[in-house]
Amino acid sequence: MGLMDEYRSKLVTAEQAVKVVKSGDWVDYGWCVGHAYELDKALAARAEELTDVKVRGGVTLWMPEIFKIENPGDHFTWMSWHFMGVDRKIYEMGCGYYGPIKYNELPRYYRNHVKDVDVAMFQVAPMDRHGYFNFGPQTSHMMAVCERAKIIIVEVNENMPRCLGGYESEIHISKVDYIVEGPNPPLAQLPSAPPTEVDKRVAELIVSQIGDGACLQLGTGWMPNAVGTMIAESDLKDLGVHTEMYVDAFVDIYNAGKITGARKSIDRFRQAFAFGAGTNKLYEFVNDNPGVASYPVDYTNHPSQVAKLDNFISINNAIEIDLFGQVCSESSGIRHISGTGGQLDFVQGAYDSRGGKSFICLSSTYGKKGELKSRIVPTLTPGSIVTDPRTATHIIVTEYGMANLKGLSTWERAEAIINIAHPDFRDQLIAEAEKMKIWRRSNKRGSQTVVA
Ligand SMILES: CC(=O)SCCNC(=O)CCNC(=O)[C@H](O)C(C)(C)COP(=O)(O)OP(=O)(O)OC[C@H]1O[C@@H](n2cnc3c(N)ncnc32)[C@H](O)[C@@H]1OP(=O)(O)O
Ligand SMILES: CCCC(=O)O
Numbered sequence: 001m002g003l004m005d006e007y008r009s010k011l012v013t014a015e016q017a018v019k020v021v022k023s024g025d026w027v028d029y030g031w032c033v034g035h036a037y038e039l040d041k042a043l044a045a046r047a048e049e050l051t052d053v054k055v056r057g058g059v060t061l062w063m064p065e066i067f068k069i070e071n072p073g074d075h076f077t078w079m080s081w082h083f084m085g086v087d088r089k090i091y092e093m094g095c096g097y098y099g100p101i102k103y104n105e106l107p108r109y110y111r112n113h114v115k116d117v118d119v120a121m122f123q124v125a126p127m128d129r130h131g132y133f134n135f136g137p138q139t140s141h142m143m144a145v146c147e148r149a150k151i152i153i154v155e156v157n158e159n160m161p162r163c164l165g166g167y168e169s170e171i172h173i174s175k176v177d178y179i180v181e182g183p184n185p186p187l188a189q190l191p192s193a194p195p196t197e198v199d200k201r202v203a204e205l206i207v208s209q210i211g212d213g214a215c216l217q218l219g220t221g222w223m224p225n226a227v228g229t230m231i232a233e234s235d236l237k238d239l240g241v242h243t244e245m246y247v248d249a250f251v252d253i254y255n256a257g258k259i260t261g262a263r264k265s266i267d268r269f270r271q272a273f274a275f276g277a278g279t280n281k282l283y284e285f286v287n288d289n290p291g292v293a294s295y296p297v298d299y300t301n302h303p304s305q306v307a308k309l310d311n312f313i314s315i316n317n318a319i320e321i322d323l324f325g326q327v328c329s330e331s332s333g334i335r336h337i338s339g340t341g342g343q344l345d346f347v348q349g350a351y352d353s354r355g356g357k358s359f360i361c362l363s364s365t366y367g368k369k370g371e372l373k374s375r376i377v378p379t380l381t382p383g384s385i386v387t388d389p390r391t392a393t394h395i396i397v398t399e400y401g402m403a404n405l406k407g408l409s410t411w412e413r414a415e416a417i418i419n420i421a422h423p424d425f426r427d428q429l430i431a432e433a434e435k436m437k438i439w440r441r442s443n444k445r446g447s448q449t450v451v452a
Contacts, residue, residue, distance in 0.1 A: 030122025306349025
């Protein structure tokens, strides 16, 4: 049978395709911009016939239709590998849960540990002349999902960019059970907010620590994006990119002529990434672009892979840090906010890279004027999740300076961290550090300079 005959034989409507889902099934919806769209609508329409359908996804950019119905929890349960605002809403509705991951390990969880993938349904780019459907900017763990799925349904979206250059970035028609031609919705947009004065100060401090030829990773959150904007405006040159999430800031840095990849020891001249989300600027840039390479996340994120790249600079964001140097980037007490994602992968990998540095950045305070709370706390709020253990944390940055924790004793750490807290909270933090027996003497020196 020719490819087009095979295509026609597998082509069905979304309503026909979702009939394969049964009560009790585990269904995978894909990842981020690749989440099922038309198939999701069709599944929502079957809600009354279904109970206990568990749906996996993550980095969710729009509310799935299955959670817009009446009493969604009676029919569907959401299991997200990484929370965004939408996942938080489903969680607050009482039908969403988080799956803790070290993101580099996610393909392995599918291959070795996840019990069932009854149906995988997700968006793809149109089939190419060789019979492949490109995953678009969601290569991540999608091949592992497909390897385990009993039934694979692809939803073709003509707007899905073709992300090439790596491996495991497409699925062949011979492995697909059903093809649905969706209404070609535009890809979800994830615009970044203009940087605040605090973001700019933090960005200035970090940019001062980056040299020509460095290889960059930018994490999720507003602050890493602000650093990216500042890098685009800097005098840096010959930068490389090896990241998990491709974001608009990389396109800006590239367009400003700062990215060549010429000094990368692997993927020379190419920007490697596992998935992407941003605006149309990003989706147009990555489409069919031989200068970017879309890889599975066990390649981009494994610390040993990151460490192969010299002068690796990893920039990630946190919610709260304690005086021991433990970093929480994913919850506020028991309220789940995001996830470990690839943070710990890159914190470790960047430190292991020759000349590498890992930055955890955060504003010193949180909340409205008059009700400011310090993000630097004596001990993490009960229930807050440790994303980076104190032994992994390298350089912490706030608008008040930088603290390099490697090689410091407990009292030196407390001193370095308090030095970059908001001045209004420093005396209180010192008093707590004294009670915790991690304070040796009063410290009113300026913030510590970073020694890489
Ligand atoms: C992607 C890569 O390449 S690699 C790895 C990067 N991955 C990570 O670092 C994972 C962990 N980090 C993250 O997810 C993000 O960077 C975060 C959550 C730390 C910050 O992200 P931002 O988008 O800048 O956070 P934002 O300010 O929008 O806050 C997100 C939510 O957290 C809440 N929040 C933030 N800080 C606090 C705090 N100190 N206390 C209580 N709640 C807080 C906000 O209220 C908001 O919740 P809501 O939208 O439900 O009201
Ligand atoms: C898991 C995807 C996003 C992140 O690492 O923050």
